[in-house]
Amino acid sequence: MATHELFHTIYQLSRELTKQTNQTLQSFGLYSAQWAVLFVLKEKGSMPQSDLCEYLAVEAPPMTRTIQRLMKQDYVQQKPGADKRVKMIELTEKAKKAYPEWEQAVLSMNERLLAGVPDEQRMVMKTMLASWLVTLKGVSHE
Template identity: 30%
Template sequence: MAKKDKSEKKKKSAKLKDAEREARLEISGDLGTAITQASRSLRTVQTRLLTRSGLYSGQEGVVLLLAAEEGLTPGLLAQRLGVKAPTMTRTIGRMEAQGFVERRGSDADGRQTKVYLTETGRATVDRISSANKALERQATQGLSGKEIKVLMKLLAVVEDNLHAQMPAELPEPIDESEDLAAE
């Protein structure tokens, strides 16, 4: 009898979660809004998890890039992280004040500045990895391994499509009533 009650509670809980998801989709109304909201939620949780390490949002990318390849220029860091150079300069300044990175002149070109992790910065790499794993577990809870792979592929296609070419102007609005009439 107890097993049956637990099974029924699980089914009821799953139905409630499905109804909540459908309600969110109806509110969002479109793919862009849904992706943006999921991204914001993901970033909010990630920020909370990283704050324990003393890092702010966006700084984990700098640490991970420098852990993989020491001595990158601020311009190259900005390019790889998809931000503007002034934003990266401010981020590096803040991280330097926090003790995570240091700037040094290049041996090859004294005019060039390169960024390196400090010992404190290197100590955060494992914490970032743990935070990212916890975030991924929370975000994909209830999804199968196959569903996660499909989601990753679909998001990669969406990103590639968006990077492919920006439209010169906004397209004409689509009259959805014509599409519905065709069905």
């Protein structure tokens, strides 16, 4: 098969989805990378910065930057952990209050972007891509 096309399509999709997410979040003064962090913190609660990296599969430096910006906006705060190296990250009250509005905007955007795709296809894509990603990470990890 022409593997080029598959790779190219995934790349294009990723960029388009990020662009749309940024547009959606623009009115809240947020960007996609920040949203990803806020989403995880909402789901999982307080956690070390390194866990955020692992969860989002992002290296430490970009995470440092994203968190510093979220702190500047008072959406996130850090508390020293028992281990003096780690910084525990958690949502502020301000963020918790604003969160539902953000979530609603993102969810309705997701629905709009997937409007033409039947639920079955969404599931198939999600399953195939996720399992491929797992093997992909596994291969390069060995």
